[in-house]
Amino acid sequence: MTFAFAALVAGALLGIPKLIAPRRLTPVKAEPFECGMDPIAVAEGRFAIKFSTVAIFFILIDIELMFVWPWAVLYRELGWFGFAEMLVFLGILMLGFLYIWRKGGLEWE
Amino acid sequence: MTPLAMPPVAIGPLAPVLIVLGAAGLVLLLDLLPRPVGRELIATVALAGLVGALLATLARWGKPGRAFQDMLVLDDFALFANVVICYAAALVVMLSIDYLGRNGPETGEYYALVLFSTGGMMLLAAAGDLIVLFLALELMSLSLYVLAGLFKRELAASEASMKYFILGAFATSFLLYGIALIYGATGTTNLDRIAAAAAGRAHDPLLVIGLGLLLVGFGFKISSVPFHMWAPDVYQGAPTSVTALIATGSKAAALAALIRVLVTALRGSQPDWAVLLWVVAAITMTVGNVVAIAQSNLKRLLAYSSIAHVGYMLIGVVAGGSAGPGAVLFYLLTYAFTTAGAFGVLTLCERAQAEAVEVGDYAGLARRHPVLAAALGLFLLSLVGIPPLAGFVGKFYLFAAAVRAGYLWLAVIGVVNSALAAYYYLRVVVFMYMREPEGAGARLVPSFAGGLALAIALIGIVLLGVIPAPFADLAQAAVAPLLR
Numbered sequence: 047m048t049f050a051f052a053a054l055v056a057g058a059l060l061g062i063p064k065l066i067a068p069r070r071l072t073p074v075k076a077e078p079f080e081c082g083m084d085p086i087a088v089a090e091g092r093f094a095i096k097f098s099t100v101a102i103f104f105i106l107i108d109i110e111l112m113f114v115w116p117w118a119v120l121y122r123e124l125g126w127f128g129f130a131e132m133l134v135f136l137g138i139l140m141l142g143f144l145y146i147w148r149k150g151g152l153e154w155e
Numbered sequence: 156m157t158p159l160a161m162p163p164v165a166i167g168p169l170a171p172v173l174i175v176l177g178a179a180g181l182v183l184l185l186d187l188l189p190r191p192v193g194r195e196l197i198a199t200v201a202l203a204g205l206v207g208a209l210l211a212t213l214a215r216w217g218k219p220g221r222a223f224q225d226m227l228v229l230d231d232f233a234l235f236a237n238v239v240i241c242y243a244a245a246l247v248v249m250l251s252i253d254y255l256g257r258n259g260p261e262t263g264e265y266y267a268l269v270l271f272s273t274g275g276m277m278l279l280a281a282a283g284d285l286i287v288l289f290l291a292l293e294l295m296s297l298s299l300y301v302l303a304g305l306f307k308r309e310l311a312a313s314e315a316s317m318k319y320f321i322l323g324a325f326a327t328s329f330l331l332y333g334i335a336l337i338y339g340a341t342g343t344t345n346l347d348r349i350a351a352a353a354a355g356r357a358h359d360p361l362l363v364i365g366l367g368l369l370l371v372g373f374g375f376k377i378s379s380v381p382f383h384m385w386a387p388d389v390y391q392g393a394p395t396s397v398t399a400l401i402a403t404g405s406k407a408a409a410l411a412a413l414i415r416v417l418v419t420a421l422r423g424s425q426p427d428w429a430v431l432l433w434v435v436a437a438i439t440m441t442v443g444n445v446v447a448i449a450q451s452n453l454k455r456l457l458a459y460s461s462i463a464h465v466g467y468m469l470i471g472v473v474a475g476g477s478a479g480p481g482a483v484l485f486y487l488l489t490y491a492f493t494t495a496g497a498f499g500v501l502t503l504c505e506r507a508q509a510e511a512v513e514v515g516d517y518a519g520l521a522r523r524h525p526v527l528a529a530a531l532g533l534f535l536l537s538l539v540g541i542p543p544l545a546g547f548v549g550k551f552y553l554f555a556a557a558v559r560a561g562y563l564w565l566a567v568i569g570v571v572n573s574a575l576a577a578y579y580y581l582r583v584v585v586f587m588y589m590r591e592p593e594g595a596g597a598r599l600v601p602s603f604a605g606g607l608a609l610a611i612a613l614i615g616i617v618l619l620g621v622i623p624a625p626f627a628d629l630a631q632a633a634v635a636p637l638l639r
Contacts, residue, residue, distance in 0.1 A: 144187060148187040
């Protein structure tokens with residue numbers, strides 16, 4: 047039952063975009079490692095300062111994952127207490143995320 | 156699998172901090188609304204959070220609480236420090252409203268950062284565990300690093316922020332190393348259990364080195380000599396309202412934490428740290444006062460003066476017993492009112508297109524704005540220690556505690572330094588009352604909230620100076636739980 051539900055959710059997440067998402071293939075997207083930069087460049091090139099903001103956001107989400115992972119493993123034992131604690135944690139995190147979003151931190155230009 | 160033991164969630168002892176941090180979150184949300192709200196509303200929410208925290212703190216007086224397996228100890232000592240911190244932060248918020256409107260960028264995050272920093276200070280004063288102490292210190296410091304560089308288009312502000320950040324990170328690593336060594340020596344980070352484990356082996360080399368490194372970290376945060384070099388530059392470059400917060404709140408929190416660690420966890424090493432701090436106190440007040448004489452920039456002058464005042468307060472830490480730390484707590488209260496007030500006057504003055512920070516700008520201020528000049532004069536006289544203002548009583552308790560504990564020479568050095576300090580404080584008063592300005596000079600920028608903050612600070616220093624006994628008794632009583 048659980049497995050079927052998980053498979054359904056995972057399948058839906060993969061399948062629905064396949065069906066409805068627009069697909070525009072550009073040379074940049076076709077690169078083997080797409081990270082927003084030219085993978086082959088001179089080493090002393092300059093970086094845009096914008097990458098550092100992205101790096102900070104990445105750490106934010108990365109640390110969130112570090113907290114959520116053990117929580118998910120122990121979810122049953124933690125019970126409602128753990129659920130409430132995680133909601134508080136995620137609430138604070140989402141506040142920060144909302145702040146980034148509204149202040150334009152996610153816009154590239 | 157064994158069931159996990161859920162820790163009890165004690166909201167009560169956490170309430171004051173939660174109110175401050177909740178207000179910080181609310182301020183962030185208000186800043187995000189699609190239709191921008193006025194900065195007055197945001198400042199009002201911030202102020203309401205601080206006043207709420209103050210009331211919650213006062214409501215818990217006499218009802219000590221511990222939470223999260225003694226990680227948080229909200230005894231009367233922490234409550235007294237929290238009152239000082241909340242007062243200082245509330246004064247800063249009131250002073251900021253018009254000051255930022257004039258000089259600064261559009262800011263909801265300013266108030267959020269002030270509140271986060273205040274939350275860190277309150278946790279720092281209540282930390283019962285070295286790990287919580289470290290986390291609280293970081294919460295406080297990281298917010299202050301950003302606040303110091305708030306005027307990011309100004310070179311001095313960037314320099315202040317950068318210098319504060321790099322030296323602060325350096326000092327924090329010393330502190331963390333000290334914590335690690337103390338953990339290595341005693342096997343615990345809990346302050347009470349450290350005291351139990353360290354009993355009878357005060358000369359364990361690990362413990363001694365750990366104590367030394369811990370004192371380096373704290374020495375930076377309270378800007379005691381020889382770790383004071385950052386203070387003048389940061390105080391000068393940071394926005395004046397932020398300078399007031401760094402000089403009052405962060406100093407009060409760090410000193411409270413220092414006293415708690417020394418008096419509870421490391422009480423066995425008292426002979427060691429008392430000698431060390433004796434020397435540091437004497438050097439700190441002398442260097443602070445001597446260098447302040449040469450300053451022509453008022454913010455730098457107040458920075459060196461705040462270094463000197465840390466020296467005075469360390470006298471109380473050295474004196475020990477219940478009188479010493481009690482006197483420090485009381486001094487922190489008087490110092491917060493006085494210094495926030497003195498910086499507050501600076502936020503209300505401006506020169507053509509610039510902040511008025513040079514002593515020369517204040518020449519003839521008494522003729523142009525007699526009330527403002529009188530206010531600054533009173534704050535400076537309180538810093539000198541002239542009765543019947545608060546500064547005098549604060550110094551009296553400190554020196555009396557030192558004499559009673561047998562540190563006569565330290566008290567003598569303190570008194571000589573106070574006399575020395577009178578020169579540069581009174582020089583500003585002379586400028587305000589007896590000199591004619593060259594050019595336009597500073598002029599007053601009227602601000603209701605700022606005026607109210609100054610009035611509160613003035614009432615504070617007069618009240619504490621005229622009837623100090625009840626407050627000093629409270630401070631003495633607040634220290635009692637540490638000495639058990």
